Amino acid sequence: MDSQKASAAVMTIPMSQWLSAQRADDHLVAWSESREWRQNEFRRDVLSLITKLHALPSLRWAVCLEDNYAFAVTLLALLYSRKTPVLPGHFRQAVLAEKRDEFDALITDLPLELDCPTLTYPGETATFLSPLPEWPCNASLILFTSGSTGKPQKIIKPVASLERESQWLAALWGEDLDGAYFAATVAPHHMYGLTFAFMLPLSLGVPFCARSIEYHEQLQTLALARSIVLTSSPAFLTRLDPSLATAKLRQIFSAGGPLTRDAAVLAKSTCDCVPVEIYGTTETGVIAHRLPDAPWTLFDDIHFSHRADGSLTLVSPLIPQAGGIILSDEVEILPDQRQFNLLGRKDRVVKIAEQRISLNEIEQRLCGLVFVSEAFTLTLEKQGRVCVAAVLVLSAAGEEQRRELGHNPFIGQLRQTLRTWLSPVSIPRYWRIVPAIPVNQQGKRAAAELQEMFL
The missing domain is CATH 3.30.300.30 (ANL, C-terminal domain)
Structure with missing residues (x-):
């Protein structure tokens, strides 16, 4: 099936409806190799955490969770509680201590010890579950840029922007993803993982794996029993083992850096699937997509704009700046204005x-x-x-x-x-x-x- 075709009939569900009765109690939300989580348990776990959060005054909560199901429960519970999820992007205690002014409290499933109120996940289930609160219409969360080219910058990301991204992705690949199971080598604590490993499966109503994939052998085991969509990176795809039997995947998404031709060929031979590359940043969200060796194609409603001083800006409904922002990469725009080539990063x-x-x-x-x-x-x-x-x-x-x-x-x-x-x-x-x-x-x-x- 052509992964670049539009399939606008596939609809996404906004985050405010993820716990609604639209999804049956036995709807499969997440799974691991040892257990499954259904909609009724998902709803109960979110309500239980909301009850605990309501008793605590802290507003900005650092989310440091290795378990992806725990991450989903926590993010929803914080937003419903009108508190702000802060995604530091890493779990390193010394660096978290340096960022203490960015959050008031911590929720974690790791042995982290910081000088702030801390909730350990999962903890005890609340004995009394209050009704689901009204969804906050202007919900947002905080992420940080990777910091690979300087000090990480704080980015406030509206949930509405995340939902719009999911709609774009569903319009392009929704039919291909129907009935699939999502697995990821990347964490949802960064923009790419947040979009593809968290927002997209829950918006489409397809289950995601609660454990991040670390080795090719894990992926192969999962693919034997399920039709897997893999959210990954060039770092993982270059390490695929050609000696293993083919793990037939439904789809592969790759982002975080350039995917070499050799890595794309390796993915095709070991996973029977050509990766779709995604280009984007924490500030902008998704920008473009492509198949290997092809030019990048902008997502709908995104365009480049030439300023009077000769600089080039990217204009997108996913970013707040009406005049657009200047990318940190040099680009060569092709004649149709919708496709471009990346020429490398600008000097830091x-x-x-x-x-x-x-x-x-x-x-x-x-x-x-x-x-x-x-x-x-x-x-x-x-x-x-x-x-x-x-x-x-x-x-x-x-x-x-x-x-x-x-x-x-x-x-x-x-x-x-x-x-x-x-x-x-x-x-x-x-x-x-x-x-x-x-x-x-x-x-x-x-x-x-x-x-x-x-x-």
């Missing part, structure tokens, strides 16, 4: 000591050295001063040189070499050597983990 420029510093240039200079195979740079604020920090993966020559010289003289040599091209404030002040640059479930640089290296 920061200002330090009144100087404009390109983090991309620092990384390029580092990777141009024989001793370095991979580099990532970020900014830190230490004792009121902003400076550059670098995380390096060394080449074999670099490892040998560091052993011979010792760590500090080796770093000194790198710093001295960089002076040939960079200003003093551009040269990294803090350094970490790692076996590999960490990436998150979305396949992007794990900004929180990288930042934590310097705490």
Whole structure:
């Protein structure tokens, strides 16, 4: 079936109706390899948590849950309680402690200890369940950008925008997804996972897997018993094992970074399915889609606009800025104005000591050295001063040189070499050597983990 055709007859249900009688009590909401959750239990669990939340004054709740069913229950309960879900995007305690001013309380299924009121999920079921409150018409939640190109930025996301995204996705792929089971390698705590692994299945009324998929073998086991739609990333798809028997999937969505041709071919051979790539950002929501090797196609109601100063902006009903926003990627618009090619990210420029510093240039200079195979740079604020920090993966020559010289003289040599091209404030002040640059479930640089290296 052509995954790019429109199927507008497929309707989505708004979040305010997910617990309504439109869905039968035995409707399957979620499942894991060991159990299932039906609509009556889903409704009861949300009501039970609402009862607990009503007794607590905290308004902004950080949601740190590994279980995807628990995430669905919690998000609905917080919104019904007129409290704000805050999705930090990670569960690292040290970095969460630094963000304490962004939330008042925490709900988690992990052993996190922060200096704020904390609810442990699932906890005891409330003995008295109050009726379902009225749905808040202006419900919203808070996410953060990945921070892969700088400090993570807080984004307030209206539920209405999330629902509109689901309508667009259903119009394109709804018929293909009918009767499927959703599974994901990405978490719903980021924009992509929130849209495809949480909003879309619940809006369509199809079940989702309560556990995130970590290994190809898990996916293969699930696909033997169910027709699976996989929400994934290039980081996972490149690790598929061609020696395993084909796991026939209904659909694969991929986002978080460019999907190479080899990874697309591997997915087709191991999963009998060509991935659909999704392009978007936390700020904009979904922007475009494509099949491998094809140009990107904008979703309906989104368009590019040329400003008087020559800059290009993206205008979308999913973003609040009426004049649109400037993308962090360079794009080449094709003649029909609906398709485009991505040309790569714009330089990450920061200002330090009144100087404009390109983090991309620092990384390029580092990777141009024989001793370095991979580099990532970020900014830190230490004792009121902003400076550059670098995380390096060394080449074999670099490892040998560091052993011979010792760590500090080796770093000194790198710093001295960089002076040939960079200003003093551009040269990294803090350094970490790692076996590999960490990436998150979305396949992007794990900004929180990288930042934590310097705490």
